Amino acid sequence: MTSITLHGAVGEIGGNKILIEDGSTKLFFDFGLSFGKYGDYFSPYLQPRRWSFIKDYMNLGLLPDLTGLYRQDYEGRFRESSKEAKYDGVILSHPHLDHAGFVSYLRPEIPIYCSPGCKGILQSFEQTSWGFHEYTRIKEAFKFRESKRDATKMVKDRTSTIPREINLFKPSFKLDEFTIHPFPVDHSVPGSNSFVIETSEGSIVYTGDIRFHGRKGDLSDTFVEKAASFDPVLIISEGTNIDEPTTFGxxxxxxxxxxxxxxxxxxxxxxxxxxxxxxxxxxxxxxxxxxxxxxxxxxxxxxxxxxxxxxxxxxxxxxxxxxxxxxxxxxxxxxxxxxxxxxxxxxxxxxxxxxxxxxxxxxxxxxxxxxxxxxxxxxxxxxxxxxxxxxxxxxxxxxxxxxxxxxxxxxxxxxxxxxxxxxxxxxxxLHCSGHASGYDLKEMIRKINPKSVMPIHTEKPADFSSLHGDVILKKLGEKYNL
Ligand SMILES: [Zn+2]
Ligand SMILES: [Zn+2]
CATH class of the missing domain: 3.40.50.10710 (Metallo-hydrolase/oxidoreductase)
Structure with missing residues (x-):
C-alpha cells in the first residue's frame, strides 16, 4: 500500500513536505519552510525561543506533529523524544528554503539525498547567512561542559557538532520499497531536480519547482519525456504560475x-x-x-x-x-x-x-x-x-x-x-519567473499523461481542473492512498 500525505504547500506557495509511505518505508520529499505562514506570526523582532522552536511551529501548523523525526536536543526540551528515528530519508528537490529550510530541525541520523548543487548552496546558507541553518551538520544545543580554566564551573559546549548523512544523487537509486529517479531540471537556483518514484502501486512524478523558459529549459523537456515513459499513476505538480498564460524567458x-x-x-x-x-x-x-x-x-x-x-x-x-x-x-x-x-x-x-x-x-x-x-x-x-x-x-x-x-x-x-x-x-x-507558466504546466501534464494530478505549491489548486480530468485535492496532513 502506497500513501501520500502533504504536510505543507497546500493552497500556498512553498513549505513543501511530502510524506510518501510504502509498507514500512517512510520518505519525505522536501522539508521546507512556509514563508507565508511564518510571516503571519513572526518577524525579525518576534522570534520563537530556541527550546520551543519545534513546539511553537507545530502549534501554528508550520511543522507536522510526528514522532521519531525531530532532533532530540530540541524535541527533548518539551517532550520525550523517541529513541529511534522513524523515517528512512529526506529527498530534496532543490535548495530554496521553502523546500529545504526546515531540514535544520531533523534528526541527524535521517539521511538526506540531494544533488551536488543543492548541497553547495545549503553549505553557503550555513556559512554565510544569518539565522538557523544546520543542513549538513548540527551543532548540539543545550550541552554544557566543565570550564577548562575552572573545573568547578560549567560552561556552554559550543564545540559539539554532528555531521548529517548527505548522499548525493545517483541517476537512480533504491530505498527499500522505492526506486527513485532524479532528473535535473530548469529553475532559478542550481541543483534543481524533478523525480519519478517507482512504488509498489505504480510510478509517482514529483516536479519540485520547475520551469521551461530558463537557460536549462532543455533539461526540463528531457525530464518530461522520461517521466512519460514510466506511465505514472500520479503527478504531484507545482502550480505557482498556473494563472499566468505565458512567461517572459x-x-x-x-x-x-x-x-x-x-x-x-x-x-x-x-x-x-x-x-x-x-x-x-x-x-x-x-x-x-x-x-x-x-x-x-x-x-x-x-x-x-x-x-x-x-x-x-x-x-x-x-x-x-x-x-x-x-x-x-x-x-x-x-x-x-x-x-x-x-x-x-x-x-x-x-x-x-x-x-x-x-x-x-x-x-x-x-x-x-x-x-x-x-x-x-x-x-x-x-x-x-x-x-x-x-x-x-x-x-x-x-x-x-x-x-x-x-x-x-x-x-x-x-x-x-x-x-x-x-x-x-x-x-x-526586469525579471523573469522561476516557475512554469500555465501553458507550460498544461503541456507538461498532457505529455506525461498521468492518471491523476495532485496540485501543490500554488494558491489556486482548483485551477488544475482545467488541465486534467482527475485532480486530487487533499487537506493538510490528510492521507491519500494510491
Ligand atoms: Zn518553491
Ligand atoms: Zn524554488
Missing part, C-alpha cells in the same frame, strides 16, 4: 538588457536574487556586450567557490566577474596605517580569501570608472552607495520579483527612498 531578459545598458554613461546598479546563477549569467553577458564587468558580492563569490568544490559545472566562474570588497564596520580597508592582518579581522573568515583576490574591486575603483561596471547591490548593500557615489546618468535595475506581501512592500519603500536620495529613481524593472 531568461534569454528575453538578457536580450532586453543589452540595449538598456548601452545607453547608460554612468554606473549600472542591479539587484537580482543572490543565488540565481542564471540571472548572474544574463548580467555577465550584458556586461561583456557593453565593455563592463559585473561586480558581485563576497557571499556570491564564496557560493561560486563552494559549488565549484562540489563539482558543479556550467555556472559562472569567479574569474569572469569582479568581487566587491566593501569597507565594513571598522572602515580600515586599504588604510596603510593598519597591516593587512588587522584589516582582515574586520571580515568573516570565509571572506578573507577574496580580499587580495586579483578580481577584487573597491568602492573607490567603481567611483573612478563607473562606466566600466555593473554593480550588483541588494537591500543590505545599499549603504555602500555612500562610498561609491554613483554619478548622474547612473541607473538601477530591479531584477527580483514584485513585492508580494506587506513586509516586502515596506522594504521596497525603503529601497525607493535610497534610490531617490542617490538620484536613481524611478528604477527599471
Amino acid at each position: 531568461e534569454l528575453d531578459l538578457q536580450q532586453d538588457l543589452f540595449p538598456l545598458i548601452e545607453t547608460v554613461t554612468g554606473l549600472v546598479i542591479v539587484n537580482f536574487p543572490v543565488r540565481d546563477l542564471d540571472r548572474m549569467r544574463s548580467f555577465i553577458e550584458a556586461a561583456k556586450h557593453n565593455d563592463r564587468s559585473l561586480i558581485i558580492s563576497l557571499r556570491q563569490a564564496y557560493t561560486l567557490r563552494l559549488l565549484e568544490e562540489n563539482g558543479v559545472t556550467n555556472i559562472p566562474r569567479v574569474d569572469e566577474v569582479g568581487i566587491f570588497i566593501p569597507k565594513k564596520g571598522w572602515g580600515i580597508l586599504n588604510n596603510i596605517n593598519y597591516p593587512i592582518e588587522i584589516q582582515m579581522q574586520d571580515y568573516q573568515s570565509w571572506e578573507n580569501e577574496f580580499i587580495e583576490h586579483p578580481n577584487s574591486v573597491t568602492a573607490a575603483e567603481i567611483h573612478e570608472n563607473p562606466d566600466k561596471y555593473i554593480f550588483r547591490c541588494d537591500f543590505a548593500e545599499l549603504k555602500y552607495l555612500f562610498d561609491i557615489q554613483p554619478p548622474k546618468d547612473s541607473i538601477y535595475i530591479r531584477s527580483v520579483t514584485e513585492p508580494i506581501d506587506e513586509e516586502m512592500e515596506l522594504d521596497q519603500r525603503k529601497v525607493d527612498n535610497w534610490l531617490k536620495y542617490f538620484g536613481l529613481y524611478p528604477y527599471k524593472q
Whole structure:
C-alpha cells in the first residue's frame, strides 16, 4: 500500500513536505519552510525561543506533529523524544528554503539525498547567512561542559557538532520499497531536480519547482519525456504560475538588457536574487556586450567557490566577474596605517580569501570608472552607495520579483527612498519567473499523461481542473492512498 500525505504547500506557495509511505518505508520529499505562514506570526523582532522552536511551529501548523523525526536536543526540551528515528530519508528537490529550510530541525541520523548543487548552496546558507541553518551538520544545543580554566564551573559546549548523512544523487537509486529517479531540471537556483518514484502501486512524478523558459529549459523537456515513459499513476505538480498564460524567458531578459545598458554613461546598479546563477549569467553577458564587468558580492563569490568544490559545472566562474570588497564596520580597508592582518579581522573568515583576490574591486575603483561596471547591490548593500557615489546618468535595475506581501512592500519603500536620495529613481524593472507558466504546466501534464494530478505549491489548486480530468485535492496532513 502506497500513501501520500502533504504536510505543507497546500493552497500556498512553498513549505513543501511530502510524506510518501510504502509498507514500512517512510520518505519525505522536501522539508521546507512556509514563508507565508511564518510571516503571519513572526518577524525579525518576534522570534520563537530556541527550546520551543519545534513546539511553537507545530502549534501554528508550520511543522507536522510526528514522532521519531525531530532532533532530540530540541524535541527533548518539551517532550520525550523517541529513541529511534522513524523515517528512512529526506529527498530534496532543490535548495530554496521553502523546500529545504526546515531540514535544520531533523534528526541527524535521517539521511538526506540531494544533488551536488543543492548541497553547495545549503553549505553557503550555513556559512554565510544569518539565522538557523544546520543542513549538513548540527551543532548540539543545550550541552554544557566543565570550564577548562575552572573545573568547578560549567560552561556552554559550543564545540559539539554532528555531521548529517548527505548522499548525493545517483541517476537512480533504491530505498527499500522505492526506486527513485532524479532528473535535473530548469529553475532559478542550481541543483534543481524533478523525480519519478517507482512504488509498489505504480510510478509517482514529483516536479519540485520547475520551469521551461530558463537557460536549462532543455533539461526540463528531457525530464518530461522520461517521466512519460514510466506511465505514472500520479503527478504531484507545482502550480505557482498556473494563472499566468505565458512567461517572459531568461534569454528575453538578457536580450532586453543589452540595449538598456548601452545607453547608460554612468554606473549600472542591479539587484537580482543572490543565488540565481542564471540571472548572474544574463548580467555577465550584458556586461561583456557593453565593455563592463559585473561586480558581485563576497557571499556570491564564496557560493561560486563552494559549488565549484562540489563539482558543479556550467555556472559562472569567479574569474569572469569582479568581487566587491566593501569597507565594513571598522572602515580600515586599504588604510596603510593598519597591516593587512588587522584589516582582515574586520571580515568573516570565509571572506578573507577574496580580499587580495586579483578580481577584487573597491568602492573607490567603481567611483573612478563607473562606466566600466555593473554593480550588483541588494537591500543590505545599499549603504555602500555612500562610498561609491554613483554619478548622474547612473541607473538601477530591479531584477527580483514584485513585492508580494506587506513586509516586502515596506522594504521596497525603503529601497525607493535610497534610490531617490542617490538620484536613481524611478528604477527599471526586469525579471523573469522561476516557475512554469500555465501553458507550460498544461503541456507538461498532457505529455506525461498521468492518471491523476495532485496540485501543490500554488494558491489556486482548483485551477488544475482545467488541465486534467482527475485532480486530487487533499487537506493538510490528510492521507491519500494510491
Ligand atoms: Zn518553491
Ligand atoms: Zn524554488
